[in-house]
Structure formats: C-alpha cells, structure tokens
Amino acid sequence: MAQMEVGTDTNSGDIQSQLQEEYLKSLEQLEEGQLIDGYVIQVTADQVFVDVGYKSEGKIPLSEFPEIPKVGDPVSVILVTKENKHGEVIVSKQKADVKLFWKNLRQAFQDHTPVEGTIEKQVKGGFDVNLGAGVHAFLPISQSDAQKVDKPEKLLGVKSSMQVERLYSDGKVNIVVNRRKWLEEETTAKQQEFFENTPIGSEITGVVKSFTSFGAFIDLGGFDGLLHINDMSWGHVTRPKDFVKKGQEITVKVIRIDPKEKRINLSLKHFTDDPWVHFEDKYHVNDIVKGRVTKLTDFGAFIELEEGIEGLAHISEFSWVKKIQSPGDVLSIGDEVECMVLGYDLQSGRVSLGLKQVGDNPWSSIQEKYPVGTRLTRKVIKITNAGAFIELEEGIDGFLHGDDISWTKKVKHPGSELSAGQEVEVMVISVDRGNRNVRLGIKQLSEDPWQNFASAYKPGSQVEGEVSSVTDFGIFVKVPGGIEGLIHKTNLPENREETPEDALKRYQPGDKITAVVLELQPEKQKASFSIRDYQKKMQRDELSRYMAEEESGDSTFTLGDFLKSKNSEQTAGGDQGGSVVSSSGSRAEGTPDSE
Secondary structure, X not given: OOOOOOOOOOOHHHHHHHHHHHHHXXXXXXXXXXXXXXXXXXEOOOEEEEEOOOOOOEEEEHHHOOOOOOOOOEEEEEEEEOOOOOOOOEEEHHHHHHHHHHHHHXXXXXXXXXXXXXXXXXXXXXXXXXXXXXXXXXXXXXXXXXXXXXOHHHHOOOEEEEEEEEEEEOOEEEEXXXXXXXXXXXXXXHHHHHHHHOOOOOEEEEEEEEEEOOEEEEEOOOOEEEEEHHHOOOOOOOOHHHOOOOOOEEEEEEEEEEOOOOEEEEEOHHHOOOHHHHHHHHOOOOOEEEEEEEEEEOOEEEEEEEOOEEEEEEHHHOOOOOOOOOHHHOOOOOOEEEEEEEEEEOOOOEEEEEOHHHOOOHHHHHHXXXXXXXXXXXXXXXXXXXXXXXXXXXXXXXXXXXHHOOOOOOOOOHHHOOOOOOEEEEEEEEEEOOOOEEXXXXXXXXXXXXXXXXXXXXXXXXXXXXXXXXXXXXXXXXXXXXXXXXXXXXXXXXXXOOOHHHHHHOOOOOOEEEEEEEEEEHHHOEEEEEHHHHHHHHHHHHHHHHHHHHHHOOOOOOHHHHHHHHHHHHHHOOOOOOOOEOOOOOEOOOOOOOO
16 A cells, blocks of 8 residues: 655644544444445456555455456455455455345346346246346246247347346245347337438338348348338339348338338338339330330230339230230240330339230231132131131131032031131132231132022023922922022922922922922022922913914814813822813813912
C-alpha cells in the first residue's frame, strides 16, 4: 500500500495522526463476510491483486475471472478474513459473484427483466441452462424458441437472454426460465420500431428464411417480411428458389406496410424501372418480334419478349390452316419463337401476340390456286355423316358433301362409297375465302344425266325401265341414264277394276316395265312415271290408228275386230276391261272414261 508523505510544517504531525485514526476507524467498520468493492492493481500469470482499502492487497486466482482483467478494473469481493497469520487479507471474488448473482436474479424475477444464460445440454423435457455463478436452470423445450423446435441439438451452446419464470418450488431452489417469451417480446419491440421508423421505399437487409409456393419469407431480425413471387422480377418467375436461396442475405425494398395486420411486403424487382413504362418506345402493333415461351395453357402460350414483358399467343393465332388441339403439340417451354404484336394494353400490362401472322396466309390466294372447275386427285382424310374431308394441301381441306358423290345414287352415308386414305378424283365446285371453305364434287366430273334425260324425255313420253325396288307406296324404276323415278301405286292399275294394292303385288325388282313420264324435276333429281297413263296412251294410240285407217279406206281392220281384240286383252290380262270411243264420238259400252 502506498506510504503517505509527511509535511515539513509544524502541523504535519497532527495531520498524520488524524489520517491514521480515520484509517483505523474504517478498518473497524469492515466485517468478515461483507461484500466490498475494490479495484485491480496488478495482474500476474495466475493471480490478480485487488486493493480493497485494507493494509494489504487481496489476492484472487486468475481462474475466477471469465476474462483477464486490466489494472484499474473495478471488482467486487467478499471479505473472508481481515488478517490471517501471515498478516494478509483474504478475499473471494467467487463468493461475491454468487451473492451478486442471487441479488440480481431475485430482482430480475420481481421486475420481469431478462437474465442471460447458456444452453448447455439436453435433459428430459427441455434443456439445462447455465446462468453463471454455478447456478443452473431448467428451460422447457416448448419455451426454448419462438418457432417449433425440430432439432433440439441446434440450440446447444446458444447464449441468450431469458425470462425467469420460477425460483423456488417446495422450499427448494428450482429455477425455470422462458426463452420464448423473451424472444417474442424482443420481436414485438423490433417490429414496432420497424413500423414506426421505416418508410415505403426503404432499402433493408434480411435473410431468406423459408419458401412457399407464392414467394419467400425474409427474416428482418426476428420478424418476417414477404417477398412475393411477383415481386422477385419484372419477368416470369416459376419457382422462388430460382431467384433466392435459403440462408442467403439479400437487400430488398419495402413496397407495402400494414401495421394493423403486421404485414410487410418486400421487392427485388423495384430496384429497376417497370419495363412497361418504356414499352411503346420499343414495340408497335404489327412488329415482328422474338420471344421465349414461358408457359403453356389450354388456350395458348405465354411468350416473354424481355424481362417483365410477357404476351399471350392465343391458340387461334398459331396457324392459318392447321387446327391446333393443344399448344403443347407445336410449342415447348423455353422455345425461341418469332411472333407479331397484334395489340397491347399498358394499364393491364397485356400484349396480344400471333404466331401465324409471321408467315403468309394461304387462304388469301386460295381462289387463284384452286379456281372453280379445277380437277384434282387427292386423299380422303376424314369421313362424317354429311360427307368427307379431302386434303388439298397441308392444312387446307375441301369438303365433299354426300349429295355431290353421285348424280343418280342416293348416298345415305359417305362411308359406303369412300374410305379414309383413298385417292379420289374430285372437282372444285365452290370457294369461299372469307369462311375458309372449299366445296368439292365427284358427280360434277361427268354430265348431269338428269338434264340429259329431261332433254330426251318430256312429260307424256314413253319410257322403258326396270323395277329397282318395291315399297308400300309404289315402285322405283331405273330408266336410261341410270336415273331412278317413282311410279306411285295409284298409277299402277291398268284398268278400273284393279285396286292400287292389287297392282302393287304384281311387281318384283328386276321386272321390265313400260310407262310414260308424268313429271320431271332435274334440279331436285325427281321423276315420276305412270303405267296407268301408259295404258291409256296405248288405247288412244290404237283408237287413233283405227280411225285413221277407216278414213283412208285401206283398213281391213273393222271396229268389231278392234272390240274383239280389246275383249281378248281383258280376258288375258285378268278381265282388264277398257272402253273405246266410237268414230262418231259416242262412248261404247264398257269403254273407260277419258282422263
């Protein structure tokens, strides 16, 4: 201990005596076991010397200090012995630490202030925590973190503040601490400070904490902000993990804050300008541009022109001629394609694109390439109930209706005449460029037999044919030219006594008949004939011939002969009676009425 200097004046002795008395008085006030304050005056390899205001310094093992102290550092100790047999003062820092620790621990428990501890090992239901001064506490695993603890071993060695939940139980020391409560209080305080002091547009740093399908959560210091997938880039983002990595420290911009809901929205893309602001400087309607396919849907493909500018090519804009069933049939994600800007909406951030517009539209010259009357040999690609589709060239089909297969044959189903893959000769009969429709025909390759028949046979003309089918309402007869006409059953009887039903029974397919033409409708391909009228015509012709011969005097055939011949015909034909008109114009008995 430093010696006091003695003054040279007459009062020096009195002063020295006074100081010695005060010093001795202070020593008497110290009691063993008392907590006293001192300061470090020397540090050696294993000892720390502390001046506690006594006649000798206290010595403390260096191991009792968590860190090597410096000369002048304050230190609290317990006075163990004022003076041992060697005249030394004995002090203990360790005992002082314990006493101070419990004092502070009780105060923290009363004031609900945190204490610091180190999680040292796992025990049943939680962790053993070293609070210092040789004091340990129990930390339940449910109160060890603000999040669910999946891997408890990760908390071992963590030094952290904690709330004191309990000191004693059943009269014994049983300290329980709560780290979760402290973390939540810290988080709430930090979050509140963030909301109060962080304006929109601020640049902040955080750590990527976790991912969701719609973005990533960024740890901003105990509380999270959301980096939405749409705010990672102005361009198309499929997976958040392609832009940020878990544990990565990133700088983001604050773009939205909701203190009430405690929501924070962050952005990476807002460090650069919105590309839509400059869209019209780069792109115009009808421009041919290049892009990359980013997404395929049932209705089309999304194509990225540049980062942040993405347009839709609808499936109807894929091809001029091909009917695309699915965009995936012609495009794949990542394909580089050329397309045309068809239109855009800056406010909505939408661009309409077309793929087919990059090439020529073959329908624009279809009439010049396939004029009406063109003969072609092409392949049948599809048959329907109404007709058949014939491929003219890749992507362009013509339609052959069932009515245009044959002039004379009633085609009930085109499949009975044609088959897919069959090569057929057809003629172009109409072209509608606006509706993209080309009509084809097979029957038009030859002349219309109906027109030919109509030219050769007028109503009243005699015609021969063959029964092709018998129905309950009449018979169909095939006549020259291959056309088919109907003889209704009412036109079948050859005399007045025969009923239509009886007359119908006399005919079978293949029977040869002679009849007269009643009616022709070539444009509708309809014809009707009559056997009854043919019989009447024959009677009139015979009567006319007889009358002509009578007038000339050359006839050896008398009226009696004529009547006998008719009676013979009636007898041979099942009493097919008929009447004739006499030369004087009077009706003979049994002569049929003139119609």
